[in-house]
Structure formats: C-alpha cells, structure tokens
Amino acid sequence: MWRDPGAPADSFYEIRPECTDVPKSRFRIKAGKTLSARKWHAAFSPEGYLDIGKTLSRIHRGGIHPSIRGEVWEFLLGCYDPKSTFEERDEIRQRRRTQYAEWKEECRQLFPLVGSGRFITAPVVTEDGQPIQDPLVLLENNPDGGAIVPPQTPQDNNGMGPPSTDAANKLEKMTDKGVIQWMLTLHQIGLDVIRTDRTLVFYEKKENLSKLWDILAVYARIDTDVGYCQGMSDLCSPMIILLNDEADAFWCFERLMRRLRGNFRCTDSSVGVEAQLSNLASITQVIDPKLHQHLEHLGGGDYLFAFRMLMVLFRREFSFCDSLYLWEMMWALEYDPDMFWLYEDAEETSDKSEEAKARLKSIRHYGKYERENMKNASKSSEEPPLPISVFLVASVLKEKSATLLQQARGLDDVVKILNDVNGNLDAKKACVAALKLHKKYLKKAKKP
Template identity: 30%
Template sequence: IEQLADEKTCMQFSIRRPKLPSSETHPEENSSRRLDVSAWLQHLNQHGQVQEEYKLRKAIFFGGIDISIRGEVWPFLLHYYSYESTSEEREALRLQKRKEYFEIQDKRLSMSPDEQKDFWRQVQFTVDKDVVRTDRSNQFFQGEDNPNVETMRRILLNYAVFNPTIGYSQGMSDLVAPLLAEVLDESDTFWCFVGLMQNTIFISSPRDEDMEKQLLYLRELLRLMHPRFHQHLCALGEDALQMLFCHRWILLCFKREFPEAEALRMWEACWAHYQVRGTANPAWDLTPQHCRLSRNSLSSKIAKISRVGDYGRGLSMQQEDGTLGMSELHKEVFQEMQNTLF
C-alpha cells in the first residue's frame, strides 16, 4: 500500500501474485492444453456431433479455447447448438433461427407511433447511448459509423422486443459485444445472447431483489472462504455488508476487472459447467480467486466504508495470469452453498 503525500491522503493497491500455490489449485490444473482447431476436430465424429461432451467441457475449463475457433465453439456452450446435433442439423437450425430473428426485427420496425414512442423512452434511448461507448478500444468496434456498432444496437433492440420482461438494462451491451466480435453473424450472436441470458444468473435485470440475491450469495461465499475479510466488513457495519463495491463484478462478470483476454477466458471456463451445477456466473467461480489474490493487501486500517469501496474498485485490471486457478475447497464450498441457500 502506498500513501501519497498530497492535500488528500490516497491509498493505492497493487496486487501482484502471478501464480497460486499448488495447494490452492484444482488437482487437475494444467491437465488440458488449449482447445485449438485440431483438438476441436478430434471431439467431433464424422457427422459433426460432439462425441464426449464431458471431456470437451473439461478441456475448455482447464485449457480454454483458441481465439480462432471461439465463434464455432461458443454457440455450444451458450446452448444455441446441441452437443448431439450434426453439422447438417446445425445449418438447418441457423436458417430457421435467422428467419425467426428477422421476424422479431420486423415486429420492432412495424410498431405503431405510440408504441415507438414508448419503446424509445424505455429502451432505445439507453441503448443508443450505451452502444457507442461499449468496447471502443476493441478494433472490431473502433471508428466512426462502424457497422458493427449498429449491428450490436440492432441485436439489443431486438432482444428487448423478444424478451420485454427484461427489455434492456445498462451492462447488457458489455455482454453482447464480445459475443458479436467472436461469433460475427448477427442472427447467431442474437441467439447466443438469448442462451447466455437464459442459462446464467448474473444481473441483467433492473430488479433490485435480483442483485440483492446475488450479494447475499457473495456474502455467504466470503463468510465461508475468507472469514477475516467478512469479519472486517461486519465490524464496519451494515453499509459495508451491502458490498456495493462488488456490484460491477457481478453485473459485468468481471469484464472490467481484468484484461479482455483473461475476462473472456473466465467466461468460457464458467460456461463449460465443469463439475458445477446451475449458475454459470463468473462472479461465483472467480470471486474467491479475486479475494485470494488480494487478501494479503487488505489493510485492517481501512476504517471508512468509502475506502472499502475504493479498495474493491482498485482491484480493476490489477490481476495477473493465474486467476483461473480453481481450488478444490472452493468447489466444495460452492456445492454446499447451492444446497443450503437455494
């Protein structure tokens, strides 16, 4: 911790712990190499079906997916394609889903003037503001009048029509942008996004009770995994236990807390659902790692809740390689929480 002499006292946290000790990692860590083209093809039979789904998910969890085939593999992880589907069946599905997608878009474009007015106020105004500032450092979305930005805009607007219960809330553009950059096709990206929203429990919903449920989950996880940190928050009072500094971690699945390459590696590892039931929220798989990497830097002298918030936000982009080391203890605790809390 560095304290900088100035008119105001500043606290700067720098977290550098590139590798977890072997005692804290899963016993099968480093058991799989990255899934590249040749390895991916070995998982497919002559009809294009995935032969052993469990082994594939294990390989993705431990080794990740080569960027060159993410657009082909992610649709399986996001429940757009079935692992049992053949190449011909997937192509037929794409044609069917493309037709459905443009029917959704036609419904949006054929709204009455009153419907358009309400839609603009409730959805489109926010989408238009968000898409132009989402992932602009990514070359895929850079530049003025970038057609990919307009494609992302259409996907989000069409999703709001497809699922009016959720509609659109800030943060969803951060979730769909990486999908579009890897999957590329507009319709395919849309349906991958639908799968992402249906099969995960991170917050892309405006309801406060949803976020509170996630923070309850997080508080219990910290109580079991890192009692010292939990006790510190308890000592600070109810405001600290609200853990508002973790809001962005959950909302965007750590996307802004890590470099993009690591964030996407985390996402696909969690989407693989290896040895984990239910949630695919990277927040639950990775929060213990986030805290483990940072716990030695937690100062017991942080007495103000505002500084706890600064601490949480200060972890952004301060992690190094090795964050994905999954501990056996974490998996046991996670299963216990699923059985007791829900």
C-alpha cells in the same frame, strides 16, 4: 496472417494505437493445452456428433483458440446439442436466422432506424408516447462524455446521433405502453453502445456499432420482462466480434441472457443481482468470518462494492481477451448437458426420446464445477446451485482479505483495494481458486 502460437492472443482483438493504458492479456495460446482448430474439428464424428467431455477438459486446461472461439461458445452456451448432427444444426441455425429477421423487421416497422446502419443517442419519444419531432435540438457538443452525445463530431464520428428529422417526423403518438417503454430505451442503448469496448479497432467501423445496437434493440423488444439495462452491451459485444452473422450473435447473446437475466430484473425495491450479493455475503461469512465482520462494520454488509463484477462477469476487471478466456473457463466448468433440453421450446423437443436425452448423461459430459454440485445435490436440492461467478468474487475477496482487514477504514478503501485487481487477475488461477473455495464452502456449510 501467421501468429506465433505461444504469443498472447491480443493480436486477435486489435487495440486502437492511441489507447496505451489498456492492460495486456495474460492468456497465451499453448500448443497441446489450448483447444486448437485441429483438435476442435477432430472432436466431431462424421455425422457431426461432438465429444463434449474431451472438449470441456481441453478448455479447462488452456482455453479456446480465438479463431474458433465463436463456434465453440455456441455449444458452451447451449445453442446446440452436442449429440445433434451437422444437418440438424444447419436446420436450427436457418430457423433461428429467420426468426431473428422477423423480429428485426417488426422492430423496424415500429422504428425505421432498426437495421438501417444508424442508431440514436437522443430520445425520440416522451414518456407519454409523444414523438419528439426534432431530436436534433436536444443534442449538444459534450466532449466530457455526458448523457447527451453529438450526432457526429470531428473528434469521433462513431456516434451516429439521432435519426434524420424525416424519420422522427414520421413517428405518430403511441398508446401501447410496451412500445413506449421500448422506444424510451433505444437512445439509452445507443449511449451505451458508443462507450462499449471503445479501445478496440473493431468498433471504429460504424456498421459494427450499429449491429450491436440492433441486437440489443431487438432483444429489448422480445424480452419485455427485462428489456434493456446498462451492462448488457458489455455482455453482447464479444458475440458480435466472434460471430460474423448478426443473427448467430443474437442467439448466442440470448442464451447468455437466459443465465444472467435474473441479475437485470428490477422491481421498485430491488435489483436482481442483489440475490447473488446476498449469497456472496453468506459465502464470505462461512469462509472468512473476520473479513465479513469487518465489511459489515464498514457498512458494506450488502456487498454492493462487488455489484459490477457480478453484473457484467468481470468484463472491467480483465483485459478484453482475458475476460473471454475467463468466461469460457467458467462455462466449461458449469457445463450441464441438460441445458440444451431446458433451453429448447417444448414443441421442438417433444419428439426427442428419453433414450436420446440419456446419451448425454455420462458424468464426463458435465463440467467440473457442475459435478461437484451434483455430488452435493441431495443436501441442497431446495435451491438451484450458485453460479461459479459468486465464488470467483469470493476468491478475490479471500485473496485480498489481509489487505482489506489492515487498510480498509471505509467503503472507499474497499473499492480502491478491489479496483487494484483490474488487469492483474489471472483467469485460470481465479477459476482454480473459485473451485477450491466452492469445495471448502460446501464442506463448512454442512457442519452445524
């Protein structure tokens, strides 16, 4: 279908007609600025080497055309080395697809609904590993969207509900704590899946909901340290929409989680994202001490009001299309060619020579934000650089500083003022503001 090249990109992510209050995308496909399919394919040599430097600058200028977004993201997230050949990438892709299929089969052996095209929204096991023989009894029709979801109601047949009684009855009492913990998360994943991106026509298809559930279920099984936490479905959903193959979508999500899994790691006393909230407080204290003092006075010195922005990377603050635009802008700015080597297993990279690694070392192969961090590396080498997302939130606070100082008389006011940015943020302007703030912060932080 032909689309006006200057039109908003919403048409690539069709909204359900009854959802009339969804914010419109501000992202426009701009000829000469947006990375087009033609420019993308031209960036590869005949062997398959990618000119990543030129690609990054093009993304920074105008984002990525939706038709090629998935394959470009695989490079931005470090799934593939830009200096690999087409043949090498095909081999890696096939190996990863095989690995995913093996993990999925292991999960299916533990719980037969994995890969069946269905999923659960009610518990099938108790905390001590005892199977819940008839989970149908647990379900009630709850149209208010509470924790218990009907198997299939006339109003919404997308909720697959529980497994059949036969499948549940086949389960035996479990003693392995890891398996019990995983089984306990499966219905939580299901509950989140049916709430994720529900405005999109894409998720009217049951197989797409099932695919999202399967990927999150497999991930929760292999990452035993983090498992599954609310918010991961928001991060995984775009991968399924952009990449046709479920295994490819899984690996793209897995690479993203390598960046963000620290946010989801919980202990009895803290949640991982609190470290970033603490960094946000430090940045605001340096950049806008009056605002920081005001927020502390209101009891918001822990900056928990910004929790969601950092946890799911502004998915709720932007339209669906604009959040994807923001993510790729961030990843292009943060791009580090060392990322690929760090991500690969030791046995896969042991035969890679130092000379091969050095091919990526040209300064133009780093993202703009990463270059700034490199310049200041000697000053702050004790700790890894902060992600650009923290400066994005700081730039939003800075922009709303006058309003917050004048109108916020309690934390509810802070939340209300920040919620007003929902759907009204410009992704490119937000990234430019974050870059400026980052520079300003580094300059001020150096001063005694």
